[in-house]
Amino acid sequence: MGTFETATARRSILKGLGALAVGASLPMPARAQQFLADPGVELHPQTHNPGKGAWADLARELKGNVVLPDDPFFGDYSRPNNLRYATRPAGIARCIRAEDVSACLKWAKKTNTPFAVRSGGHNYAGFSTTHGLLIDMSPMAGITKLDEQRVEIRGGTINSLVYKALERMGRTVTHGRCDGVGAAGFLLGGGIGFNMRLYGIGSDLMRGTELVLADGERVSASADSHKELLWACQGGGGGNFGINTSFTVETYPVSTVTVFEITWTRDLERVLHGLLHQLQTAPNGFGSKISVTVPSREDRRLGKGLSVSILGQAHAGTPPLADLFGPWLWEQAEKRSIHADMPYWQAQDILSEETFPYYYREQSTFLNTGDLTETVVANLIASGKAMPGTSMASAFKFFQVGGAVNKVGRKDTAFVHRGYDWLFSSEVNWWALKDSPTLVTENLAWQDKFYAGVRALTTGGGAYQNFPDASLKDWKAAYYAENYPDLQKVKEAVDPTSLFRFAQAITPR
Numbered sequence: 374m375g376t377f378e379t380a381t382a383r384r385s386i387l388k389g390l391g392a393l394a395v396g397a398s399l400p401m402p403a404r405a406q407q408f409l410a411d412p413g414v415e416l417h418p419q420t421h422n423p424g425k426g427a428w429a430d431l432a433r434e435l436k437g438n439v440v441l442p443d444d445p446f447f448g449d450y451s452r453p454n455n456l457r458y459a460t461r462p463a464g465i466a467r468c469i470r471a472e473d474v475s476a477c478l479k480w481a482k483k484t485n486t487p488f489a490v491r492s493g494g495h496n497y498a499g500f501s502t503t504h505g506l507l508i509d510m511s512p513m514a515g516i517t518k519l520d521e522q523r524v525e526i527r528g529g530t531i532n533s534l535v536y537k538a539l540e541r542m543g544r545t546v547t548h549g550r551c552d553g554v555g556a557a558g559f560l561l562g563g564g565i566g567f568n569m570r571l572y573g574i575g576s577d578l579m580r581g582t583e584l585v586l587a588d589g590e591r592v593s594a595s596a597d598s599h600k601e602l603l604w605a606c607q608g609g610g611g612g613n614f615g616i617n618t619s620f621t622v623e624t625y626p627v628s629t630v631t632v633f634e635i636t637w638t639r640d641l642e643r644v645l646h647g648l649l650h651q652l653q654t655a656p657n658g659f660g661s662k663i664s665v666t667v668p669s670r671e672d673r674r675l676g677k678g679l680s681v682s683i684l685g686q687a688h689a690g691t692p693p694l695a696d697l698f699g700p701w702l703w704e705q706a707e708k709r710s711i712h713a714d715m716p717y718w719q720a721q722d723i724l725s726e727e728t729f730p731y732y733y734r735e736q737s738t739f740l741n742t743g744d745l746t747e748t749v750v751a752n753l754i755a756s757g758k759a760m761p762g763t764s765m766a767s768a769f770k771f772f773q774v775g776g777a778v779n780k781v782g783r784k785d786t787a788f789v790h791r792g793y794d795w796l797f798s799s800e801v802n803w804w805a806l807k808d809s810p811t812l813v814t815e816n817l818a819w820q821d822k823f824y825a826g827v828r829a830l831t832t833g834g835g836a837y838q839n840f841p842d843a844s845l846k847d848w849k850a851a852y853y854a855e856n857y858p859d860l861q862k863v864k865e866a867v868d869p870t871s872l873f874r875f876a877q878a879i880t881p882r
């Protein structure tokens with residue numbers, strides 16, 4: 374066990390933040406523009422616009438369409454979920470078939486225009502934003518049933534469509550809760566959800582994928598052909614190896630689940646420690662996320678304190694929740710909302726959510742229950758209380774991993790984070806119209822110190838590549854650890870000149 378510091382960090386200037394003026398951006402208050410990027414984010418340089426003629430050439434090549442800034446919906450198409458990275462592209466290609474994707478890559482090379490690929494636009498760190506060509510995969514959406522077990526998900530499909538299609542088939546996968554997240558980003562970076570302890574993470578269920586590579590070639594990666602490429606796509610992170618136009622994914626029959634949300638407002642140290650330790654032995658049909666919520670500054674001024682809550686689902690056959698939580702936690706709860714034995718997809722209607730765009734930073738690491746002693750947990754809560762706060766609530770969370778996630782070896786797929794009990798993640802949220810740059814800076818400085826303390830609890834806990842943090846310096850080791858050299862080999866084979874690049878992109882050896 375390492376040490377955990379509780380001191381409030383209130384540095385007034387976060388070094389480097391705001392140094393990146395990234396040029397044209399969506400309308401927002403001037404001061405918000407200072408918070409577009411973290412230090413180290415190598416945003417695409419503002420480029421020459423290739424010109425109307427070039428955009429017209431691209432449009433002629435596509436079955437989809439090209440959208441330019443004078444389009445009434447340009448702002449909607451180009452806005453990412455994290456407004457820190459609301460960089461305005463020069464143009465958007467809305468692709469509807471693999472040939473469109475090839476045409477975009479050829480055009481980008483010919484006109485020397487930088488590009489980024491986007492499906493759901495929910496990348497935390499701006500890796501699907503660019504000043505050049507935004508290759509928008511979202512029109513390339515849909516799901517086909519291949520056989521009783523497997524489905525094909527097209528490259529631009531977002532979660533809500535996956536849910537709808539699987540519901541009709543009476544099947545499920547490991548999936549998240551946010552309707553607008555893209556299946557591509559989710560699957561390529563791992564993919565956690567309440568089913569992961571039962572079936573593995575999303576990318577463990579990937580049986581094949583089709584891509585358009587840097588040279589415009591279309592390939593199918595599976596256990597039988599290009600298997601290293603399939604391995605790399607199972608957690609190697611979106612945007613690294615090519616543009617994935619479809620995924621073949623293993624599915625499971627649905628059953629009934631009990632959905633629960635339980636909140637505690639007193640004795641938080643004992644509650645959090647109790648939950649983390651008590652639930653470690655829960656069966657794999659039990660999926661949960663524990664959140665410690667820090668209310669907004671205004672709510673705290675009005676007397677609202679921190680709270681601990683747990684949200685999750687228990688598949689049929691899981692012991693009664695009261696037994697799993699034990700009498701003390703069960704009785705101590707301020708509020709219990711239980712929806713017992715619901716049909717699976719009806720239950721997901723309760724759990725799913727959409728998060729509209731705002732400003733945030735997320736920092737994550739993987740932990741074991743043994744790291745979370747009474748002292749450590751008390752220090753976590755004390756740190757949460759010392760957070761300066763913004764006009765929005767923030768939180769730190771523990772996603773329960775283990776079970777089937779740990780049955781796969783660290784090198785079996787590119788997703789290296791095996792053998793842990795919890796994925797810890799701290800989120801700081803703000804709204805630039807209300808929160809001053811100084812206040813945001815104070816909060817990010819608090820978060821840096823808090824995160825450093827948590828990461829010191831574990832050796833090799835790394836960070837989740839699907840919660841990318843642009844300020845993370847050791848990202849190669851943190852996201853990929855011993856798998857990084859093999860990922861580099863795959864990169865060298867499929868994209869030796871790094872046509873696909875962003876701030877934390879895998880590079881050839």
Ligand SMILES: Cc1cc2nc3c(=O)[nH]c(=O)nc-3n(C[C@H](O)[C@H](O)[C@H](O)COP(=O)(O)OP(=O)(O)OC[C@H]3O[C@@H](n4cnc5c(N)ncnc54)[C@H](O)[C@@H]3O)c2cc1C
Pocket residue numbers: 454489490491492493494495496497500501510528529548549550551553554555556557558559561562563564565566610611612613615616617618728839840
């Ligand atoms: C509100 C919210 C909720 C979330 N919930 C969960 C959750 O429950 N579980 C979980 O695991 N994660 C969750 N995430 C994280 C999410 O899985 C990742 O951010 C994911 O990468 C987003 O995928 P996207 O397609 O929406 O994002 P995008 O920003 O479109 O893409 C993400 C990355 O993949 C690349 N990419 C996109 N499409 C393709 C493609 N077709 N081929 C190749 N590369 C591509 C992009 O260039 C970018 O680098 C959540 C994120 C948010 C903001």
